[in-house]
Amino acid sequence: MLVATDQIGDLGSDVAGAALARGFAELADVAVVPLATGGRALAEATAALTGGTVTGSASQWVLRAQGLVLIGLAQRPHSGWAPESSTAELGEWVLEALRGADAAKVVIDLTDVTAQDGGVGLLARAGAALTERQVIGIVANDELELAATGLTGAVARRGYGAGRDVAEVLAADAQTKALVEGFGVGLAVAPGGGAAGGCGAAILSLGGRLLDGPQFCHSLADIDTSLARCDLVVTGCNELSALDRGGPILRSVAEWAERAQRPCIAFAGGEELSRREVRTFGLEAAHQLSAAPTANELTQAAGRVAIGWFGR
Amino acid sequence: MTVDQETMTGISLTEAAASKVQALQEADGTTELLLRISVAPGGCSGLRYQLALDDRELDGDMVTEHFGTKVVTDKMSHPYLLGATIDFVDTIEQQGFTIDNPNASNSCACGDSFQ
Numbered sequence: 001m002l003v004a005t006d007q008i009g010d011l012g013s014d015v016a017g018a019a020l021a022r023g024f025a026e027l028a029d030v031a032v033v034p035l036a037t038g039g040r041a042l043a044e045a046t047a048a049l050t051g052g053t054v055t056g057s058a059s060q061w062v063l064r065a066q067g068l069v070l071i072g073l074a075q076r077p078h079s080g081w082a083p084e085s086s087t088a089e090l091g092e093w094v095l096e097a098l099r100g101a102d103a104a105k106v107v108i109d110l111t112d113v114t115a116q117d118g119g120v121g122l123l124a125r126a127g128a129a130l131t132e133r134q135v136i137g138i139v140a141n142d143e144l145e146l147a148a149t150g151l152t153g154a155v156a157r158r159g160y161g162a163g164r165d166v167a168e169v170l171a172a173d174a175q176t177k178a179l180v181e182g183f184g185v186g187l188a189v190a191p192g193g194g195a196a197g198g199c200g201a202a203i204l205s206l207g208g209r210l211l212d213g214p215q216f217c218h219s220l221a222d223i224d225t226s227l228a229r230c231d232l233v234v235t236g237c238n239e240l241s242a243l244d245r246g247g248p249i250l251r252s253v254a255e256w257a258e259r260a261q262r263p264c265i266a267f268a269g270g271e272e273l274s275r276r277e278v279r280t281f282g283l284e285a286a287h288q289l290s291a292a293p294t295a296n297e298l299t300q301a302a303g304r305v306a307i308g309w310f311g312r
Numbered sequence: 313m314t315v316d317q318e319t320m321t322g323i324s325l326t327e328a329a330a331s332k333v334q335a336l337q338e339a340d341g342t343t344e345l346l347l348r349i350s351v352a353p354g355g356c357s358g359l360r361y362q363l364a365l366d367d368r369e370l371d372g373d374m375v376t377e378h379f380g381t382k383v384v385t386d387k388m389s390h391p392y393l394l395g396a397t398i399d400f401v402d403t404i405e406q407q408g409f410t411i412d413n414p415n416a417s418n419s420c421a422c423g424d425s426f427q
Binding site: 151160 | 348350352354358359362370371386388
């Protein structure tokens with residue numbers, strides 16, 4: 001069976017996954033894949049998958065593993081509309097992290113980037129260091145298809161969302177279009193180009209690709225192979241609600257399991273939902289957890305459920 | 313409903329809507345204002361209409377005149393409004409501007425949001 005979970009309470013996804021796996025281990029062979037959407041949690045999950053080491057601070061970190069460098073930086077949040085903000089500090093950090101590194105694959109976590117400069121600062125500082133490498137940008141799931149410009153693009157979404165006037169939005173959209181098209185023709189309307197304030201377009205201009213956190217972990221762990229060999233998929237999250245369906249990680253795992261035609265169950269906090277509703281999420285069952293369970297509590301909960309699936 | 317068909321831009325304004333705009337202009341003390349209709353991301357169906365009286369003409373604006381009232385759309389919104397008819401209804405059930413937009417595949421009961 002496969003355990004692929006989000007973080008649960010104070011437990012990181014690797015620790016939570018291992019705790020759930022221990023509950024099933026007496027009755028089944030278990031593969032554990034930690035997952036995260038971004039931030040330091042993604043670096044930790046990637047470290048668990050690759051054997052790499054995470055260094056740095058809470059605001060900027062780097063993971064170095066065999067042939068791979070994952071770089072992340074958390075910028076200060078803006079009030080929704082900040083066209084003067086810059087990704088130059090991200091570019092500087094990427095440049096520093098790559099100094100002396102010969103890794104062919106560079107992963108830049110853009111999920112905590114709040115600047116809205118179209119990735120200009122990133123490219124200006126680190127563009128040269130990123131050429132000739134395989135570049136992956138990690139973005140939020142709902143930004144994978146987001147274009148930089150146009151009525152449904154990032155600039156209009158942000159500008160109108162912040163209550164800006166049509167003239168101001170149009171001017172910013174035209175400015176972004178000019179900048180991004182400078183990186184490459186068609187990038188202003190390319191899917192994902194508007195992600196992370198336009199950093200998506202910068203990554204695409206380098207010949208890179210954009211993934212969300214679960215997709216990246218999926219590719220690292222070759223989850224499709226595990227899915228083909230497993231009889232049950234177990235996932236988990238802090239809160240399973242009708243509103244967000246457990247969040248992007250639980251939604252991704254349920255989707256992968258459905259595609260592989262494998263049953264998927266979840267361990268989650270939050271209000272108890274009816275079995276019928278849970279099934280609409282692609283889950284066979286959802287087992288309720290207390291708030292912030294310990295690793296032992298997770299193992300015990302998994303052990304009780306394991307008997308029902310695999311017998312004794 | 314009398315509709316002034318505007319084939320150049322594809323946006324139409326009914327006589328009732330034009331009269332209401334003129335009444336609002338007079339209340340505002342000027343007849344120089346344009347009726348600006350724009351589309352913005354948001355609302356429960358993904359896109360929403362914005363109607364306002366405006367004294368500006370922006371770069372790329374499409375301006376048309378219907379029953380003596382000027383209607384303007386910005387270049388970003390224009391493709392989403394081709395063939396749309398703006399009306400004004402004043403009944404016991406409903407009062408306000410309504411937009412019948414053939415580009416909307418789905419719309420919200422609020423009337424302001426579409427997809």
